[in-house]
Amino acid sequence: MYRIGIGHDTHRLTEGRPLILGGVLVESERGADGHSDADALAHAVTDAILGALCEGDLGVHFPDHDTQWKNADSLQLLARVMWLAGERGFRVVNVDATVMLERPKLRPHVLAMRENLADTLGISVGCVSVKAKTGEGLDAVGRGEAVTVQAIVLLASG
Numbered sequence: 374m375y376r377i378g379i380g381h382d383t384h385r386l387t388e389g390r391p392l393i394l395g396g397v398l399v400e401s402e403r404g405a406d407g408h409s410d411a412d413a414l415a416h417a418v419t420d421a422i423l424g425a426l427c428e429g430d431l432g433v434h435f436p437d438h439d440t441q442w443k444n445a446d447s448l449q450l451l452a453r454v455m456w457l458a459g460e461r462g463f464r465v466v467n468v469d470a471t472v473m474l475e476r477p478k479l480r481p482h483v484l485a486m487r488e489n490l491a492d493t494l495g496i497s498v499g500c501v502s503v504k505a506k507t508g509e510g511l512d513a514v515g516r517g518e519a520v521t522v523q524a525i526v527l528l529a530s531g
Protein backbone atom coordinates (compact mmCIF):
# COMPACT_ATOMS: atom_id res chain seq x y z
CA MET A 374 0.00 0.00 0.00
CA TYR A 375 1.12 3.53 -0.76
CA ARG A 376 0.42 6.74 1.17
CA ILE A 377 1.23 10.27 0.03
CA GLY A 378 1.68 13.34 2.23
CA ILE A 379 2.32 17.06 1.83
CA GLY A 380 4.12 19.41 4.20
CA HIS A 381 4.48 23.18 4.30
CA ASP A 382 6.46 25.35 6.70
CA THR A 383 7.34 29.03 7.02
CA HIS A 384 9.69 30.71 9.46
CA ARG A 385 10.31 34.41 9.95
CA LEU A 386 13.93 35.46 9.28
CA THR A 387 15.62 37.57 11.92
CA GLU A 388 19.12 38.76 12.80
CA GLY A 389 20.94 36.90 15.55
CA ARG A 390 19.55 33.45 14.71
CA PRO A 391 21.26 30.65 12.78
CA LEU A 392 19.80 29.55 9.45
CA ILE A 393 19.55 25.75 9.51
CA LEU A 394 17.99 23.88 6.59
CA GLY A 395 18.03 20.11 6.34
CA GLY A 396 20.49 20.04 9.25
CA VAL A 397 22.95 22.27 7.36
CA LEU A 398 24.07 25.55 8.93
CA VAL A 399 23.85 28.08 6.09
CA GLU A 400 25.92 31.21 6.48
CA SER A 401 23.44 34.08 6.37
CA GLU A 402 22.85 37.58 7.79
CA ARG A 403 19.45 36.42 9.02
CA GLY A 404 18.37 33.13 10.53
CA ALA A 405 15.06 31.44 11.12
CA ASP A 406 13.08 32.36 14.23
CA GLY A 407 11.34 29.56 16.08
CA HIS A 408 11.17 27.37 19.13
CA SER A 409 13.33 24.46 17.97
CA ASP A 410 16.30 24.98 15.64
CA ALA A 411 13.65 26.35 13.20
CA ASP A 412 14.76 24.00 10.38
CA ALA A 413 11.90 24.65 7.94
CA LEU A 414 13.08 21.93 5.52
CA ALA A 415 13.17 19.23 8.21
CA HIS A 416 9.81 20.48 9.52
CA ALA A 417 8.10 20.34 6.11
CA VAL A 418 9.40 16.81 5.43
CA THR A 419 8.31 15.71 8.93
CA ASP A 420 4.84 17.20 8.38
CA ALA A 421 4.58 15.44 5.02
CA ILE A 422 5.31 12.07 6.65
CA LEU A 423 2.83 12.78 9.46
CA GLY A 424 0.30 13.76 6.79
CA ALA A 425 0.81 10.52 4.90
CA LEU A 426 0.26 8.64 8.16
CA CYS A 427 -2.83 10.78 9.03
CA GLU A 428 -1.07 11.58 12.32
CA GLY A 429 -1.67 15.32 12.61
CA ASP A 430 1.27 17.69 12.39
CA LEU A 431 4.55 18.62 14.04
CA GLY A 432 2.84 20.87 16.62
CA VAL A 433 0.74 17.95 17.87
CA HIS A 434 3.78 15.72 18.45
CA PHE A 435 6.32 18.35 19.56
CA PRO A 436 4.35 21.26 21.12
CA ASP A 437 5.93 24.75 21.23
CA HIS A 438 5.12 25.07 24.94
CA ASP A 439 7.10 21.92 25.79
CA THR A 440 10.56 23.08 26.91
CA GLN A 441 12.18 19.78 25.90
CA TRP A 442 11.90 20.89 22.23
CA LYS A 443 13.53 24.31 22.77
CA ASN A 444 16.44 24.55 20.28
CA ALA A 445 15.82 20.89 19.42
CA ASP A 446 17.67 19.35 16.47
CA SER A 447 14.82 18.98 13.98
CA LEU A 448 16.50 15.99 12.31
CA GLN A 449 16.01 14.23 15.65
CA LEU A 450 12.30 15.11 15.50
CA LEU A 451 12.22 13.70 11.96
CA ALA A 452 13.94 10.53 13.22
CA ARG A 453 11.21 10.12 15.87
CA VAL A 454 8.50 10.44 13.23
CA MET A 455 10.35 7.87 11.07
CA TRP A 456 10.20 5.54 14.07
CA LEU A 457 6.42 6.09 14.16
CA ALA A 458 6.16 5.37 10.42
CA GLY A 459 8.13 2.15 10.94
CA GLU A 460 5.79 1.15 13.76
CA ARG A 461 2.90 1.53 11.29
CA GLY A 462 4.78 -0.63 8.77
CA PHE A 463 5.69 2.19 6.38
CA ARG A 464 8.98 3.26 4.81
CA VAL A 465 9.73 6.35 2.69
CA VAL A 466 9.97 5.79 -1.07
CA ASN A 467 10.99 9.33 -2.06
CA VAL A 468 10.83 12.97 -1.03
CA ASP A 469 10.61 16.11 -3.13
CA ALA A 470 11.01 19.51 -1.48
CA THR A 471 11.23 23.13 -2.62
CA VAL A 472 12.94 25.68 -0.37
CA MET A 473 11.94 29.28 -1.06
CA LEU A 474 14.55 31.75 0.21
CA GLU A 475 15.68 35.03 -1.31
CA ARG A 476 19.29 34.85 -0.12
CA PRO A 477 21.85 33.43 0.22
CA LYS A 478 21.95 31.07 -2.73
CA LEU A 479 21.36 27.54 -1.48
CA ARG A 480 22.73 25.53 -4.38
CA PRO A 481 26.17 24.94 -2.73
CA HIS A 482 24.38 23.41 0.28
CA VAL A 483 21.73 21.30 -1.44
CA LEU A 484 23.72 18.06 -1.61
CA ALA A 485 24.56 18.19 2.12
CA MET A 486 20.85 18.80 2.89
CA ARG A 487 19.83 15.82 0.73
CA GLU A 488 22.46 13.62 2.42
CA ASN A 489 21.30 14.58 5.92
CA LEU A 490 17.65 13.93 5.06
CA ALA A 491 18.47 10.64 3.29
CA ASP A 492 20.47 9.44 6.32
CA THR A 493 17.62 10.29 8.68
CA LEU A 494 14.99 8.71 6.43
CA GLY A 495 17.10 5.60 5.82
CA ILE A 496 16.98 5.92 2.01
CA SER A 497 19.50 6.73 -0.69
CA VAL A 498 20.31 10.32 -1.56
CA GLY A 499 18.97 9.63 -5.06
CA CYS A 500 15.48 9.40 -3.53
CA VAL A 501 15.64 12.83 -1.84
CA SER A 502 15.16 15.92 -3.99
CA VAL A 503 15.75 19.44 -2.65
CA LYS A 504 15.15 22.36 -4.99
CA ALA A 505 15.92 26.00 -4.22
CA LYS A 506 13.91 28.97 -5.47
CA THR A 507 13.74 32.69 -4.66
CA GLY A 508 10.66 34.85 -4.26
CA GLU A 509 11.70 37.05 -7.22
CA GLY A 510 11.71 40.08 -4.92
CA LEU A 511 7.98 39.65 -4.21
CA ASP A 512 6.07 38.67 -1.03
CA ALA A 513 7.63 37.90 2.37
CA VAL A 514 10.17 35.45 0.87
CA GLY A 515 11.13 37.96 -1.81
CA ARG A 516 11.66 40.70 0.78
CA GLY A 517 14.02 38.41 2.71
CA GLU A 518 11.62 38.23 5.66
CA ALA A 519 10.78 34.52 5.52
CA VAL A 520 11.87 31.07 4.45
CA THR A 521 9.13 28.76 3.17
CA VAL A 522 9.39 25.07 2.32
CA GLN A 523 7.01 22.71 0.57
CA ALA A 524 7.60 18.97 0.68
CA ILE A 525 5.85 15.87 -0.59
CA VAL A 526 6.61 12.29 0.37
CA LEU A 527 5.53 8.85 -0.77
CA LEU A 528 5.37 6.06 1.80
CA ALA A 529 5.05 2.36 1.03
CA SER A 530 4.20 -0.50 3.36
CA GLY A 531 6.34 -3.59 3.54
Ligand SMILES: [Zn+2]
Pocket residue numbers: 382383384407411412413416
Ligand atom coordinates in the same frame (compact mmCIF):
# COMPACT_ATOMS: atom_id res chain seq x y z
ZN1 LIG B 1 8.91 24.98 11.40
